[in-house]
Amino acid sequence: MSDHDDAGNDAGNDEHELVEAEFDADEGFDTEGFRTVGQERHATELVALVAETSEGAQELQPRGDTGSGELRREVGAVLRLPEGNYIDPNDIDIERRDDETMIINMGPQHPSTHGVLRLMLELDGETVLRTKPIIGYLHTGMEKTGEELTYVQGATNVTRMDYLSPLTNELVFSLATEALLGVDLPPRAVWIRMLMAELQRVSSHLMWMATNGMDLGSTSMMIYGFREREMVLSFFEKTTGVRMNHNYIRPGGVAADLPDGWQDDIAVICDTILVRTFEYDELLTGQPIFRERTEAVGNLTAEEALALSVTGPVLRSTGVPWDLRRTMPYLDYDKLDFDVIVGSYGDNFDRYSVRLNEIRESIKMIRQIADRMPAGDYRVQDRKVTPPPRARIDESMEALIHHFKIFTEGFRVPEGEVYLAIESPRGELGCYMVSDGTSKPYRMHIRGPSFVNLQALPVLLRGGLMADAVAVISSVDPVMGEVDR
Amino acid sequence: MSIESATAGQAGTPSSVLPDVPRLPDRSVSQLAFPPRERYAQMVRAFRDSGFETCADLCAVDYLTHPGRSLPDGVKAERFEVVVNLLSLSMRQRVRIRVQVPESDPVVSTLTDIYSGTDAMEREAFDMVGIIFEGHPDLTRILMPEDWEGHPLRKDYGVGRVPVQFKEAPGPR
Numbered sequence: 007m008s009d010h011d012d013a014g015n016d017a018g019n020d021e022h023e024l025v026e027a028e029f030d031a032d033e034g035f036d037t038e039g040f041r042t043v044g045q046e047r048h049a050t051e052l053v054a055l056v057a058e059t060s061e062g063a064q065e066l067q068p069r070g071d072t073g074s075g076e077l078r079r080e081v082g083a084v085l086r087l088p089e090g091n092y093i094d095p096n097d098i099d100i101e102r103r104d105d106e107t108m109i110i111n112m113g114p115q116h117p118s119t120h121g122v123l124r125l126m127l128e129l130d131g132e133t134v135l136r137t138k139p140i141i142g143y144l145h146t147g148m149e150k151t152g153e154e155l156t157y158v159q160g161a162t163n164v165t166r167m168d169y170l171s172p173l174t175n176e177l178v179f180s181l182a183t184e185a186l187l188g189v190d191l192p193p194r195a196v197w198i199r200m201l202m203a204e205l206q207r208v209s210s211h212l213m214w215m216a217t218n219g220m221d222l223g224s225t226s227m228m229i230y231g232f233r234e235r236e237m238v239l240s241f242f243e244k245t246t247g248v249r250m251n252h253n254y255i256r257p258g259g260v261a262a263d264l265p266d267g268w269q270d271d272i273a274v275i276c277d278t279i280l281v282r283t284f285e286y287d288e289l290l291t292g293q294p295i296f297r298e299r300t301e302a303v304g305n306l307t308a309e310e311a312l313a314l315s316v317t318g319p320v321l322r323s324t325g326v327p328w329d330l331r332r333t334m335p336y337l338d339y340d341k342l343d344f345d346v347i348v349g350s351y352g353d354n355f356d357r358y359s360v361r362l363n364e365i366r367e368s369i370k371m372i373r374q375i376a377d378r379m380p381a382g383d384y385r386v387q388d389r390k391v392t393p394p395p396r397a398r399i400d401e402s403m404e405a406l407i408h409h410f411k412i413f414t415e416g417f418r419v420p421e422g423e424v425y426l427a428i429e430s431p432r433g434e435l436g437c438y439m440v441s442d443g444t445s446k447p448y449r450m451h452i453r454g455p456s457f458v459n460l461q462a463l464p465v466l467l468r469g470g471l472m473a474d475a476v477a478v479i480s481s482v483d484p485v486m487g488e489v490d491r
Numbered sequence: 492m493s494i495e496s497a498t499a500g501q502a503g504t505p506s507s508v509l510p511d512v513p514r515l516p517d518r519s520v521s522q523l524a525f526p527p528r529e530r531y532a533q534m535v536r537a538f539r540d541s542g543f544e545t546c547a548d549l550c551a552v553d554y555l556t557h558p559g560r561s562l563p564d565g566v567k568a569e570r571f572e573v574v575v576n577l578l579s580l581s582m583r584q585r586v587r588i589r590v591q592v593p594e595s596d597p598v599v600s601t602l603t604d605i606y607s608g609t610d611a612m613e614r615e616a617f618d619m620v621g622i623i624f625e626g627h628p629d630l631t632r633i634l635m636p637e638d639w640e641g642h643p644l645r646k647d648y649g650v651g652r653v654p655v656q657f658k659e660a661p662g663p664r
Binding site: 061062063142145147149312313333334425426442449457460 | 518519520544545546547548550552553556557560561574576580583585587603606607608609610611612615619628629631632633634635636637638643644650
């Protein structure tokens with residue numbers, strides 16, 4: 007019976023090809039082989055597509071065109087093992103042929119890729135074999151812009167990088183500038199910075215809970231997460247004047263003192279959000295569908311995470327207790343009592359749990375900071391670094407000159423270079439700053455945690471299902487503004 | 492899993508790593524080393540073997556308009572510098588390695604076979620400053636489009652400007 011069917015199909019194909027051949031002959035093409043004509047047409051279409059996107063070599067190439075080193079990287083074989091077990095052919099399926107798999111494109115306009123992330127995935131049915139993130143769609147040259155702005159203006163620029171935690175960007179920029187300047191901050195400025203950084207972590211993690219819930223189909227989590235984040239943003243608006251991109255933490259301190267009655271606002275925020283994290287437990291943590299979709303999905307080992315320079319909750323979910331607030335304290339974090347949350351399996355569920363519990367730890371810290379907030383100045387009283395109070399300008403010529411100099415020329419920073427890192431909600435946020443003695447940074451490089459963490463995607467997605475890809479991308483928590491800068 | 496068990500475990504003291512390479516004191520890192528280009532990868536590997544498990548950051552700097560920076564004796568200032576920040580979780584230390592890369596031959600060896608995580612960082616340094624990392628599996632542009640000309644973070648690459656009209660322009664009226 008099968009023979010009969012095959013014969014029938016063959017006949018059908020022949021008929022079809024005959025028709026095509028006639029058509030081609032009329033057009034004046036070379037009719038030597040029908041397949042060649044088809045392949046050429048395919049190649050022409052491919053060239054047209056590549057020319058349109060102009061990302062040619064950055065894209066995921068067919069296996070035949072990929073070198074072994076590159077192939078190994080794309081399938082996520084990151085560990086440099088001894089020669090003997092360097093390549094496991096079964097692991098990277100080096101023998102798999104291109105016609106058994108399919109390369110599909112996801113993004114940059116995909117609604118679930120958290121911005122303009124573009125992934126090219128090689129699939130075998132539903133299973134992801136190779137992944138290549140293609141980034142740069144939000145590149146705005148912020149490092150180049152930073153070289154054109156003075157240190158006073160610089161915080162306005164960096165705050166737009168990681169737009170979900172703008173205050174941590176300002177913090178690392180200010181700390182790097184102050185390290186080069188060699189100024190010591192008054193204690194109140196330090197503690198206000200800690201307060202704002204921890205509130206920022208709460209708001210950023212809430213935003214993550216919201217979008218991660220959305221990616222897994224829990225639209226109520228989406229609404230709840232945004233609702234709670236709104237409370238924190240309202241406090242930011244009250245303190246800094248804007249909800250995002252505050253330019254609040256500046257070299258030399260913070261822009262303004264906390265508003266009257268801030269303790270009450272903080273108490274309300276802490277109480278409400280803490281109670282609601284337990285509601286999230288009921289909604290998601292114990293829910294069978296949620297656990298089914300997150301447990302043992304997107305696994306990462308500690309060795310892989312360290313080799314890939316992954317930091318933040320993604321690293322801690324693999325069980326490595328590395329939190330810069332604890333291990334290399336900056337500001338006054340060594341005076342606070344808090345726990346570093348670690349996971350054990352490095353899967354999606356661990357990354358969820360780490361972030362949820364970090365919200366609780368941050369609330370613990372915010373309460374301690376609010377109780378122990380020192381009195382005093384909220385910025386250094388060095389008129390070469392921070393502007394004088396507005397009232398002084400009317401009375402003192404010197405104050406007017408200082409004010410004018412700071413906002414036209416800015417302050418000069420001694421020559422040198424420094425690398426400073428803080429724990430942003432996404433991981434190690436570093437700033438490598440080079441000064442040539444003028445009032446503008448000679449080079450300002452930001453080490454974005456999302457940029458580095460994205461390298462883990464090929465490892466996380468490898469062997470998983472296409473349907474889980476969205477959840478895995480979300481669990482890394484990339485913010486494209488920081489990835490592309 | 493603790494930090495110790497997550498790492499290779501052959502911990503040595505970082506000062507014993509290639510002691511003949513020039514160094515400078517620094518406030519923020521425990522070591523600031525200036526290896527010559529040929530020994531750069533060797534030095535990074537030695538640091539990795541002495542307990543620096545992860546490469547925190549890699550970037551390149553173009554010193555075209557700031558040639559007179561302070562360098563230790565015996566290190567010749569070149570136009571480009573590749574800066575690597577390594578991090579040891581077990582020792583809670585950072586080291587920084589700065590390599591001089593000449594303009595005529597902006598090539599250094601890749602670190603991807605030592606730290607896989609430098610892959611994207613090296614692509615960024617190539618894209619932005621034009622340093623070529625020899626042996627990198629996929630050295631393509633990462634932030635700019637593939638057909639972009641020039642390397643934007645070089646100092647001789649101009650910043651785009653938009654002319655600002657402060658006075659009212661003479662209109663067609």
